[in-house]
Amino acid sequence: MKNILRHRSNLIVYPLLLVVAFIGLLPYYWMVSCSFKLNENMFAYPLQWFPDPINWLAYPAAWKAQDFTRYFVNSAFVAIAITLGNLLLASLAGYSLAKFQYKGRNILFLLILSTMMLPLEVTMVPLFLIIKQFDWANTYEGLIVPFFVDGFGVFLMRQYLLSIPKDLLEAARMDGASEFRIYAQIVMPLCKPALAALGVFTFREAWDMYIWPLIIVTKDSLKTVPLGISLFMSNFGVAWDQLMAIAAIGTLPMLLLFFFLQRSFIQGIAITGLKE
Amino acid sequence: MSALTSTQTRPIWKRLNWNVTTKQALFAYAILFPTIAILALFRFFPMLQAFYVSLTEYDLLRPPKFIGLENFIDLVQDPLFLSSARISIMYVVLSCVPVWVLSLGLAVLFNRHIVAKNFFRSAAFMPVVMPAVVNAVVWTFMYHQDGVVNTVIGWFGVDPIPWLRSSAWALWAVIIIGIWRATPYYMVIFLAGLQAIPEEYYEAAQIDGASAWSQFRHITLPLLKPTTLLVMVMSVIVAMKVFAVPMIMTGGGPADSTRVLPLMIYQTAFEFFKMGRAAAMSIFLFAAVMIFTVFQIRLFARGEE
Numbered sequence: 001m002k003n004i005l006r007h008r009s010n011l012i013v014y015p016l017l018l019v020v021a022f023i024g025l026l027p028y029y030w031m032v033s034c035s036f037k038l039n040e041n042m043f044a045y046p047l048q049w050f051p052d053p054i055n056w057l058a059y060p061a062a063w064k065a066q067d068f069t070r071y072f073v074n075s076a077f078v079a080i081a082i083t084l085g086n087l088l089l090a091s092l093a094g095y096s097l098a099k100f101q102y103k104g105r106n107i108l109f110l111l112i113l114s115t116m117m118l119p120l121e122v123t124m125v126p127l128f129l130i131i132k133q134f135d136w137a138n139t140y141e142g143l144i145v146p147f148f149v150d151g152f153g154v155f156l157m158r159q160y161l162l163s164i165p166k167d168l169l170e171a172a173r174m175d176g177a178s179e180f181r182i183y184a185q186i187v188m189p190l191c192k193p194a195l196a197a198l199g200v201f202t203f204r205e206a207w208d209m210y211i212w213p214l215i216i217v218t219k220d221s222l223k224t225v226p227l228g229i230s231l232f233m234s235n236f237g238v239a240w241d242q243l244m245a246i247a248a249i250g251t252l253p254m255l256l257l258f259f260f261l262q263r264s265f266i267q268g269i270a271i272t273g274l275k276e
Numbered sequence: 277m278s279a280l281t282s283t284q285t286r287p288i289w290k291r292l293n294w295n296v297t298t299k300q301a302l303f304a305y306a307i308l309f310p311t312i313a314i315l316a317l318f319r320f321f322p323m324l325q326a327f328y329v330s331l332t333e334y335d336l337l338r339p340p341k342f343i344g345l346e347n348f349i350d351l352v353q354d355p356l357f358l359s360s361a362r363i364s365i366m367y368v369v370l371s372c373v374p375v376w377v378l379s380l381g382l383a384v385l386f387n388r389h390i391v392a393k394n395f396f397r398s399a400a401f402m403p404v405v406m407p408a409v410v411n412a413v414v415w416t417f418m419y420h421q422d423g424v425v426n427t428v429i430g431w432f433g434v435d436p437i438p439w440l441r442s443s444a445w446a447l448w449a450v451i452i453i454g455i456w457r458a459t460p461y462y463m464v465i466f467l468a469g470l471q472a473i474p475e476e477y478y479e480a481a482q483i484d485g486a487s488a489w490s491q492f493r494h495i496t497l498p499l500l501k502p503t504t505l506l507v508m509v510m511s512v513i514v515a516m517k518v519f520a521v522p523m524i525m526t527g528g529g530p531a532d533s534t535r536v537l538p539l540m541i542y543q544t545a546f547e548f549f550k551m552g553r554a555a556a557m558s559i560f561l562f563a564a565v566m567i568f569t570v571f572q573i574r575l576f577a578r579g580e581e
Contacts, residue, residue, distance in 0.1 A: 096308040111312075117569030
């Protein structure tokens with residue numbers, strides 16, 4: 001009886017799952033399959049679900065239409081720098097807030113948390129004015145330094161570090177280890193899961209960054225992949241095959257990140273909902 | 277002898293300990309400092325400056341001219357700004373409510389035994405993986421009059437919709453993308469919340485003969501309340517910030533129907549170079565984000581106790 005009931009609910013569950021999978025994957029399938037279509041077949045009636053004939057030329061053509069090699073190098077450099085900055089600074093700050101007693105600690109923590117209500121969409125105008133004063137428009141510094149650390153990362157590291165037993169640190173202190181050594185050689189190795197989650201999360205956000213480069217970058221040699229893609233669309237909007245090809249290439253780093261670091265990728269998101 | 281040592285060593289030990297605590301506190305301040313410095317310089321200071329700039333007229337060429345509250349008075353009378361605020365609110369409400377329902381529903385679905393669970397869960401998660409700009413570009417293509425979206429709805433007998441060319445539909449097009457991309461994100465958070473609910477509660481309920489719906493109603497929902505609140509607040513804040521999709525897909529059109537607040541701020545500042553006016557708009561957006569964030573921080577803080 002119970003088996004039949006479960007069976008019956010499966011009659012709803014699996015079709016539903018197939019619909020969910022279809023909706024989740026359709027834009028990916030469409031992007032990739034259309035990048036191999038001939039441009040004149042893009043809106044053929046009936047719609048081509050599989051490219052016929054296959055057009056191999058969109059990828060090299062799109063890559064050469066703009067300096068995408070440069071954009072990729074820029075994006076990778078900026079995203080890696082921001083990720084490393086966040087890992088270092090957030091783990092230091094989180095360690096300080098979680099494991100030490102000092103005056104003003106709680107207020108400082110609240111201040112750090114409160115930066116979450118200052119998203120770029122709110123501060124972009126004055127931040128732009130400051131970066132201009134620094135003469136950092138059209139520089140890597142301008143793209144990287146303002147994002148070296150943010151409230152979420154500190155919060156995440158602090159929460160994780162709270163769970164590390166204090167006795168461990170005390171024991172190391174008894175053995176005469178310096179404070180910095182305790183951080184680097186005892187605390188950090190224990191934080192690997194949190195660091196991995198934060199790293200993947202930050203890299204994804206940094207690779208995704210659009211509004212800020214749009215504001216401060218006008219020089220072609222400093223453009224990032226998202227800028228390159230949106231520029232391609234406004235310049236060659238009707239070359240759909242090439243646009244889909246460049247979009248697919250721009251997605252590839254995220255796909256690789258997801259497939260190889262799936263656990264950390266999902267953990268970085270799940271963790272925002274976990275409150276110890 | 278022993279009495280002497282104890283009176284002498286005690287203060288030394290005490291003083292040593294005090295020194296160690298000071299040293300530790302100094303270390304703690306030192307490692308916190310870079311974070312505080314960067315946040316002060318690139319978050320707090322700009323926010324303070326935003327208040328000042330909002331009281332000026334500033335086009336980047338001439339020095340800012342102080343004009344008091346004029347920008348604010350102008351804004352609350354400007355139909356374009358008011359319509360932009362209205363569009364943002366519509367976007368937030370119409371995208372967030374479906375996201376809450378769908379993400380919780382998916383989480384419940386994935387919390388049960390499923391064949392090929394990994395495949396289905398990854399497939400459902402894929403929208404989060406796609407970069408925002410790619411998302412905007414690909415959906416622009418899919419929303420084409422003869423594109424795949426109209427083909428798929430055609431299977432169900434729905435006539436083609438002029439998604440991006442009609443002011444009645446364009447906001448819906450943006451909302452659908454928002455739902456598509458946000459749902460799996462909050463699904464992951466809900467799943468983490470669901471997995472934290474002890475299995476025994478359900479076992480006990482099953483022994484009492486509770487139906488699946490009443491188990492959901494009386495165990496899952498109440499125990500998931502903190503997660504649900506968090507998802508609600510987070511999703512509203514994220515939705516208030518939507519930018520890349522309307523910017524790339526419609527540029528705010530047609531007929532201003534998708535000009536959400538962040539897009540309006542961007543265009544006012546960097547296309548029309550009205551920094552003061554844009555800063556005043558930012559302050560409205562800031563007020564809205566702040567209300568929800570204070571709420572969110574209080575949720576975080578409550579979890580601490």
